[in-house]
Amino acid sequence: MSKQQLLPALFVVGAVMALTGAAVYITGWVYAPYLYTIGAGCVALAQVNQPFRTKNLVLRRLRVQRIFGALALVLTGAFMFSTHGNEWIACLTIAAVLQLYTAFRIPQEEAKGE
Helix, strand or coil: CCHHHHHHHHHHHHHHHHHHHHHHHCCCCCCHHHHHHHHHHHHHHHHHCCCCCCCCHHHHHHHHHHHHHHHHHHHHHHHHHHCCCCCHHHHHHHHHHHHHHHHHHHHHHHHHHC
8 A cells, every 4th residue: 555545544544533532532431532642643644744845835834734733633632631621622622723724725725826
């Protein structure tokens, strides 16, 4: 399996794991933070390793924002372990906003550049 096939698969599996871990965390399941953190790590790994070569400064800024969003997803997993309240939800919200923003803006900017 090539890197071009592995990264999207890693992203999808990681996203499903992270979503499942975050959703079942409220039930008090002991392994939910582990499931979430492994999934968020897979998502971050897939996004950091995506090939990206451009001289467009806007696209570079958006890529950095997407990487910060991925790292915030992993940081959310750390908050799930270290805090015993709902503080992790704030970090997850920030990560989700960054991921959502860049998911729409990067293709928009790529289409504008062509």
